[in-house]
Amino acid sequence: MFISTLDLFKPGIGPSSSHTVGPMLAACRFRDEVLRPFTSADNLRLRCVLTGSLALTGQGHATDTAVLLGLHGHRPHQVAHIDVEAEVARLKGVTELDFSDGPGPNHVRFCLADDLIFARDTRLPEHPNALIFEIIDPSGTRQHQEIYYSIGGGFVHNQQELQGLVAPLTMLPASQYPFPFDSASSMLQMARDSGLSIAAMKRQNEHFHRSDDELNQGLDAIWHAMRVCVENGLAASGELPGGLKVQRRAAKLHQQLCDQPESAQLHEWLCAYAMAVNEENAAGHAVVTAPTNGAAGVIPALLYYGWQHQQFNLHQIQEFLLTAAAIGGLIKHKSSISGAEVGCQGEVGSASAMAAAGLCAVLGGGAQHIEHAAEIALEHHLGMTCDPVKGLVQVPCIERNGFGALKAYTAASLALRDSGQHIMSLDNCIAAMKQTGLEMSDKYKETSLGGLAVSYTEC
Numbered sequence: 324m325f326i327s328t329l330d331l332f333k334p335g336i337g338p339s340s341s342h343t344v345g346p347m348l349a350a351c352r353f354r355d356e357v358l359r360p361f362t363s364a365d366n367l368r369l370r371c372v373l374t375g376s377l378a379l380t381g382q383g384h385a386t387d388t389a390v391l392l393g394l395h396g397h398r399p400h401q402v403a404h405i406d407v408e409a410e411v412a413r414l415k416g417v418t419e420l421d422f423s424d425g426p427g428p429n430h431v432r433f434c435l436a437d438d439l440i441f442a443r444d445t446r447l448p449e450h451p452n453a454l455i456f457e458i459i460d461p462s463g464t465r466q467h468q469e470i471y472y473s474i475g476g477g478f479v480h481n482q483q484e485l486q487g488l489v490a491p492l493t494m495l496p497a498s499q500y501p502f503p504f505d506s507a508s509s510m511l512q513m514a515r516d517s518g519l520s521i522a523a524m525k526r527q528n529e530h531f532h533r534s535d536d537e538l539n540q541g542l543d544a545i546w547h548a549m550r551v552c553v554e555n556g557l558a559a560s561g562e563l564p565g566g567l568k569v570q571r572r573a574a575k576l577h578q579q580l581c582d583q584p585e586s587a588q589l590h591e592w593l594c595a596y597a598m599a600v601n602e603e604n605a606a607g608h609a610v611v612t613a614p615t616n617g618a619a620g621v622i623p624a625l626l627y628y629g630w631q632h633q634q635f636n637l638h639q640i641q642e643f644l645l646t647a648a649a650i651g652g653l654i655k656h657k658s659s660i661s662g663a664e665v666g667c668q669g670e671v672g673s674a675s676a677m678a679a680a681g682l683c684a685v686l687g688g689g690a691q692h693i694e695h696a697a698e699i700a701l702e703h704h705l706g707m708t709c710d711p712v713k714g715l716v717q718v719p720c721i722e723r724n725g726f727g728a729l730k731a732y733t734a735a736s737l738a739l740r741d742s743g744q745h746i747m748s749l750d751n752c753i754a755a756m757k758q759t760g761l762e763m764s765d766k767y768k769e770t771s772l773g774g775l776a777v778s779y780t781e782c
Contacts, residue, residue, distance in 0.1 A: 325500050325528055326655060328648035329541040333477050333612045334548050335399035336407065337604030338716035340616040341452050341661055341769075342377060342384030343399075345473025350393025352479065353456045357469050358431060359422055361458060367466070368459045369394070369420065369433040370440065375451035376663035377473070378441040379770040383565060383714025385607060390454070391435050394420055399477070403609035431458070449485055450474060451663040451768065475661025475669070476614045500528045507653055507694050507749035514690035521680075521690055522645040529645075542641045548611050549600075549623035550630070555608065556599025563605045565715040573599035592632065593732060594725035597624035601721040614651045614660045617667070617709075617716050618674035620724035622647060625678045625731060635685065643681035650680040650697045650749075657750070658757035662709035662769040665760025671727040672704030672756065676749075678731035683738055691743030698749040699734035705752070706759055708767035710774030719775055 335344040350371070358369070371390055373381050381387060388411045392402060395414055402410070419430040432438075447453040452473040458466045470482045502517070502524035504510035514521060529538050557577045563569045577595040580587040600620035604610045613622040626643060629635035635643075651660070651673060659665045660673045679700035680693045688696065704727070712718040766773030 325503070325531075326648075326652040327529060327532060328525065328645055329529075329533075329538075329545070330478075331476065331612075331614050331648045331651050331655075332545045332644065333400070334403060334545075335477060335610065335612055335616065336403050337385075337607045337610050337616055337619075339384040339386075340477040340612040340614075340619075341473045341475045341663060342381060342386045343389045343607075344477040344612065344616065345452065345475075345479050346373075346377065346381075346386050346454055347389040347393040347397065347399050347402075348477065349454050349471035349473060349479045350390045350456075351396065351398055352471065352481075353469055354394055354396060354420070357456070357467065358420070358458070361467065366461045367431045368438065368461075369431050370438045370457045370459060371433075372440045372442050372445070372455040372457070374442050374453045374455065375446040376769045377452050377454065378443045378445065379772065380711065380714030381441060383711065383771070384716065387435065387439050387441075390439060391415070394433060407607060446765075449482070451765070452661070475659060475664065476655070477612050500531055502528055504649075505653075505656060507697075507753075510649065510653070511690050511694055520642075520646075520684065521649050521693055522642040522684055525645040525649045539641065542644050543637060545611060545644060546626065546637075546640050548609070549613070549626060552603050552608075552610050552619075553596050553599050553623050553627045556601075556603045557595070559602065559606075563602065563717055564607070565605070565713065565717065567713055567715055567717055569605070569715075569717045569721075571602045573602055589628075589732065590729050592628055593624050593728040594722075596627045597621060597724040597728045598721050600624065601716070601724045605715065605717045605721060614655070614673055614677065615662070615670045617662060617720050618670040618724060618727065620721075621671060621674035621727040621731060622678045622681065624724070624728040625682050629682070629685065639685045643685050646684040646693060647677035647681035650693075651677045653749070654701075654753055654756075657753045659760060664768065665756060666707055666763050666768050667709040667723065668701075668704045668707040668756050669760060670709065671723050672701050672707055674724075675704060675727040675731040675734070676701035678728065679734035679738070682731060682735040686735065686739060688735070688739050689743065692738045692741070694749050695741060695743055695745050696735045696738035698745065698747055698752045699737055700731050701749070701752050701756065702747060703730055703734075705756055706763075708763070708774050709769040710767055710776045711769070711771055712776050712779045714771045714776075718779075
């Protein structure tokens with residue numbers, strides 16, 4: 324099993340990796356792979372049907388505008404650097420997709436108001452986040468259909484690909500990699516046999532696809548994007564979009580801490596940094612999936628704290644990211660990082676486990692300590708629901724990232740104080756998370772049909 328660190332951490336925009344980044348990539352892919360080479364009669368129309376969680380919380384997660392941007396050729400890492408609101412306003416007035424540079428039809432009709440359908444009563448059995456794209460001719464006959472699944476973390480697969488996935492990852496032969504661990508137990512055994520750290524094994528696996536210089540540049544770019552996101556959030560104030568009238572708080576909290584550093588506590592710094600990221604995410608600004616957008620603040624919070632307060636250097640930050648990615652890959656392989664599949668235990672819980680592992684590694688923990696730290700952090704997120712109020716990634720998501728960062732720091736500290744021996748293994752904890760997610764009601768899996776989402780009364 325292998326998933327690259329540079330795939331697990333991806334630059335994009337808020338507010339959701341599965342509901343914004345994934346749908347935008349799916350729309351781009353449909354445009355390039357299906358529409359562009361498609362040859363048929365003129366006057367074709369495109370329709371996009373959102374199902375399951377995408378339909379239920381898609382408006383709060385900007386899924387509609389993500390599809391619109393993707394169909395017009397925009398990609399998440401690109402729109403992070405443009406005025407998205409202005410571009411969306413412009414595209415809403417455009418009723419045709421232009422393919423004059425391709426071999427297919429010059430124009431395909433698509434009007435966001437008419438051709439994007441929120442099918443709230445439809446849920447496909449393969450995955451709760453499904454987009455159905457249809458090409459329709461003037462007679463109303465469907466000429467082609469393609470289904471894409473946004474499986475969390477910005478990963479997208481079509482129907483055929485999903486059937487060939489395992490949990491769900493595109494699998495490559497394990498023999499290709501020097502350290503093909505597919506479980507925490509095999510990871511620990513390989514670390515014992517090789518005498519290498521988890522980060523060193525992960526780095527050698529990455530070398531199958533890219534040089535050390537390319538990997539280092541990619542890791543440094545991830546850290547740069549995370550740092551910029553934290554600092555942008557710490558400099559911003561005002562009301563977040565969406566109608567809940569949530570006020571940004573990170574900048575004010577951070578200023579208070581800076582004004583009275585002698586009384587500032589660790590947990591306050593971590594909350595300020597994590598909330599800064601997730602306020603940026605809620606605003607639809609540039610973030611890094613870590614491993615999702617809804618949980619994007621946990622890992623940057625610990626890294627930024629380490630960089631600002633503990634003088635982490637670039638080598639330590641790279642070690643943190645590689646170790647975190649090794650743990651995130653195991654969780655994604657053995658369970659899920661999608662809130663629509665397993666609730667927020669798969670998002671903030673996974674991010675907290677990854678952050679705990681990364682921090683433990685940087686602070687000198689061995690492989691057993693790192694595995695233990697990840698297990699502690701994940702264990703204390705088991706059963707956490709995903710119930711965003713009004714379908715917005717704001718309440719409880721912003722504060723929840725702060726608490727995820729606190730649990731990660733605590734987990735790393737506890738693991739370092741221990742011998743590395745513990746009762747519950749990370750593999751067993753991941754299995755428990757998966758089973759809990761399977762048994763969790765759909766009301767608590769990013770549908771806004773239960774929990775806090777229905778306890779909120781709008782005044």
